[in-house]
Amino acid sequence: MPTEKIDLPLPTAEGLVDNTVIFSNLLRKNGISVSLPAVLDTLKGLPLIDISNLQEFKILLQANLICRKQDIAKFNKLFHGYWLPQKRVERDIAPEESVTSPEEINSILSYNLENISDTRSPEQRKPASTQQSALRYSPESLIKIVAREELQFVESRVLYEVICHLLKPLNSRLSRRYKYTVRGRELSLRRILRKNMQFGGELIFLDFKKRKVKKRRVLFFCDISGSMDIYTRMILQFVHALDRIDRRTEIFFFSTELSRAAFQFGASDFDSAISRIPELTANWGGGTRIGHCLQIFNESYGRRMHSTKDIVIIFSDGWDRGEIDVLETQMALLKRKTYKIIWLNPLMGTAGYRPICQGMRTALPYVDYFLPMDNLRDIAFLGRMLVKMIA
Amino acid sequence: MNARDSFSSIEGICEQLKQNRYITDQSLATVVYLSYHLHKPIFLEGEPGVGKTEVALVLAELLATRLIRLQCYEGLDAGSALYEWNYPKQLLRIKMDEQCSQSPEEMGQVIYTEPYLIKRPLLEAIMSSQENTPVLLIDELDRADEEFEAFLLEVLSDFQVSIPEIGTLKATYKPMVVITSNRTREIHDALKRRCLFHWIDYPDLDKELKIIQTRLPDIDETLAHQVAIFMQNIRRQDLLKKPGISETLDWAEALLKLNRNVLDAETVEITLGCILKYREDIQKFKTGIWADPDKRTQFLTSFSDRHAH
Numbered sequence: 001m002p003t004e005k006i007d008l009p010l011p012t013a014e015g016l017v018d019n020t021v022i023f024s025n026l027l028r029k030n031g032i033s034v035s036l037p038a039v040l041d042t043l044k045g046l047p048l049i050d051i052s053n054l055q056e057f058k059i060l061l062q063a064n065l066i067c068r069k070q071d072i073a074k075f076n077k078l079f080h081g082y083w084l085p086q087k088r089v090e091r092d093i094a095p096e097e098s099v100t101s102p103e104e105i106n107s108i109l110s111y112n113l114e115n116i117s118d119t120r121s122p123e124q125r126k127p128a129s130t131q132q133s134a135l136r137y138s139p140e141s142l143i144k145i146v147a148r149e150e151l152q153f154v155e156s157r158v159l160y161e162v163i164c165h166l167l168k169p170l171n172s173r174l175s176r177r178y179k180y181t182v183r184g185r186e187l188s189l190r191r192i193l194r195k196n197m198q199f200g201g202e203l204i205f206l207d208f209k210k211r212k213v214k215k216r217r218v219l220f221f222c223d224i225s226g227s228m229d230i231y232t233r234m235i236l237q238f239v240h241a242l243d244r245i246d247r248r249t250e251i252f253f254f255s256t257e258l259s260r261a262a263f264q265f266g267a268s269d270f271d272s273a274i275s276r277i278p279e280l281t282a283n284w285g286g287g288t289r290i291g292h293c294l295q296i297f298n299e300s301y302g303r304r305m306h307s308t309k310d311i312v313i314i315f316s317d318g319w320d321r322g323e324i325d326v327l328e329t330q331m332a333l334l335k336r337k338t339y340k341i342i343w344l345n346p347l348m349g350t351a352g353y354r355p356i357c358q359g360m361r362t363a364l365p366y367v368d369y370f371l372p373m374d375n376l377r378d379i380a381f382l383g384r385m386l387v388k389m390i391a
Numbered sequence: 392m393n394a395r396d397s398f399s400s401i402e403g404i405c406e407q408l409k410q411n412r413y414i415t416d417q418s419l420a421t422v423v424y425l426s427y428h429l430h431k432p433i434f435l436e437g438e439p440g441v442g443k444t445e446v447a448l449v450l451a452e453l454l455a456t457r458l459i460r461l462q463c464y465e466g467l468d469a470g471s472a473l474y475e476w477n478y479p480k481q482l483l484r485i486k487m488d489e490q491c492s493q494s495p496e497e498m499g500q501v502i503y504t505e506p507y508l509i510k511r512p513l514l515e516a517i518m519s520s521q522e523n524t525p526v527l528l529i530d531e532l533d534r535a536d537e538e539f540e541a542f543l544l545e546v547l548s549d550f551q552v553s554i555p556e557i558g559t560l561k562a563t564y565k566p567m568v569v570i571t572s573n574r575t576r577e578i579h580d581a582l583k584r585r586c587l588f589h590w591i592d593y594p595d596l597d598k599e600l601k602i603i604q605t606r607l608p609d610i611d612e613t614l615a616h617q618v619a620i621f622m623q624n625i626r627r628q629d630l631l632k633k634p635g636i637s638e639t640l641d642w643a644e645a646l647l648k649l650n651r652n653v654l655d656a657e658t659v660e661i662t663l664g665c666i667l668k669y670r671e672d673i674q675k676f677k678t679g680i681w682a683d684p685d686k687r688t689q690f691l692t693s694f695s696d697r698h699a700h
Contacts, residue, residue, distance in 0.1 A: 033580060041429055048425065055417060059418045059421040063425060063589060064425075064587060067434070067580060067583035067584055068588075175465070177466045177468065192478075193478050201489075304575055307575070
């Protein structure tokens with residue numbers, strides 16, 4: 001990510017060009033991904049608009065630099081903080097009044113001031129930005145995860161294989177894409193024609209096509225409440241592997257609130273992925289309200305992106321402190337929009353376990369496969385069990 | 392004023408859009424203006440029924456040019472998006488020419504020419520832009536799979552396509568591209584950052600009213616007010632599917648067909664299917680809101696009532 005000042009071939013408005021570049025860096029610092037071509041396009045757009053019109057200027061920046069809906073609110077906040085001087089002063093005096101979260105103000109403010117005061121020498125800027133990232137992460141949650149490190153750790157490659165194996169029996173969906181085969185029912189005219197051109201167009205060899213089998217998308221719900229604390233490291237490794245296998249995987253963490261891991265698992269190695277987890281949620285180790293969280297899912301993400309072809313995996317012990325009837329209706333809603341629901345319960349491995357706690361009892365009728373999972377090494381066994389259940 | 396001249400200013404675009412019965416705010420007009428001058432595609436996101444596709448239709452009208460539409464679906468591939476050879480026609484030609492004892496090379500020169508080429512939307516956009524800039528609408532991109540997105544990236548970057556048998560075709564004028572998505576999945580950033588992003592929200596009361604009155608000029612003013620207020624209210628409710636502006640227009644049109652000048656409780660009940668499309672939503676509405684007389688009056692107010700208060 002380039003944080004240094006870029007030498008731009010557009011010297012039209014010296015101050016504005018520089019400030020736009022600094023502003024795009026400010027966006028990056030605050031977790032919005034801004035590409036260099038986007039910044040260049042913004043600069044190209046500057047002569048096209050009326051710069052004295054703030055609204056036009058703002059739309060120019062927003063349309064070019066932002067590409068996700070969830071970033072718009074953050075952009076607005078940063079835009080006002082950076083480009084409207086009176087607001088900047090306001091924040092200097094009484095930050096609590098203008099923005100809701102004090103941490104956010106700090107991060108905005110620290111970066112702003114740093115840019116205003118220095119004349120953009122990257123060497124000077126670096127120490128301040130490390131300070132700022134320390135502000136953004138909560139160190140407490142990190143410690144929690146690291147403390148579990150002594151728990152089992154399975155080699156990634158092995159893990160990928162066993163997860164693929166686990167999901168294989170469910171991945172039977174026919175895609176609308178075709179692949180070419182020697183035998184089949186549908187003729188592939190394209191291939192036939194090409195193959196037989198050598199015989200002057202006389203059709204001697206035939207070629208066929210058939211539907212490809214497509215992997216189903218997995219939606220993974222992970223319980224991170226207090227009672228599940230000891231499984232955190234294991235499950236994060238599982239989730240990371242799941243995400244690496246298929247980029248379409250959606251991961252949600254829940255305790256009393258639901259949070260979605262959008263890009264945190266995008267990093268290729270497990271350790272850098274895990275270091276980004278604390279920015280996700282503040283609810284590690286809290287209580288559980290499964291029904292409430294599923295409701296949030298069904299109402300927001302679920303409505304848009306959930307399809308009946310997906311597999312839902314819920315990893316939880318089923319200890320629920322929320323309202324039972326909410327859980328029931330939400331499980332029913334989820335079930336209606338899902339291909340299969342798999343519930344992985346870490347307690348199930350213990351001898352003599354019965355799903356008697358109320359949350360688990362309520363959810364169970366809507367679950368297609370109820371499987372134990374207290375150990376990563378068990379996944380291979382889970383896969384075999386799933387095959388048996390389906391057969 | 393010529394439509395193309397109006398693209399020289401943001402106000403001009405705003406005005407032209409309005410004349411073409413598309414009510415919008417300055418932000419969308421600015422994005423259109425930038426897209427036209429920077430030659431960048433517009434990427435529109437928003438809830439269903441807020442008028443994303445309509446933008447492309449209106450733009451084509453405005454520029455007095457062709458609209459080329461590519462509706463995305465799962466499994467959409469280069470064959471159905473870019474070009475394909477007309478295989479049955481080629482086979483027939485081969486059979487017809489069999490008597491003339493042509494060599495395979497000569498045959499190839501005949502059957503791999505433009506008359507045997509089926510142009511799909513993307514190729515059409517590239518080839519037709521040799522005369523003037525068409526509008527290319529890539530609708531509901533989120534329905535196509537990721538493989539297609541990657542392919543699109545290549546086409547959108549330079550509007551150039553190589554057909555091995557013919558050669559490289561390049562657009563002289565880049566088409567104006569509008570991409571829409573309903574966010575059933577996230578589109579990859581690589582594609583998004585090549586576009587100008589714009590989020591279309593549900594309209595506010597004034598805008599909704601203007602839209603109703605522009606689209607349905609015959610509508611009674613009180614009824615238009617009532618419908619707009621009703622829709623604003625119903626969107627505040629906790630529903631599975633909030634009705635968009637297209638539902639508003641459907642509903643208002645239905646009311647016109649039923650010869651209603653005023654929205655009353657009975658009319659709402661019989662036409663509820665125009666705005667709510669889930670059984671649970673209808674039930675929730677009937678038991679939770681409609682049963683409550685206070686809320687009912689609140690939903691049925693018109694502007695004049697509100698001003699009286």
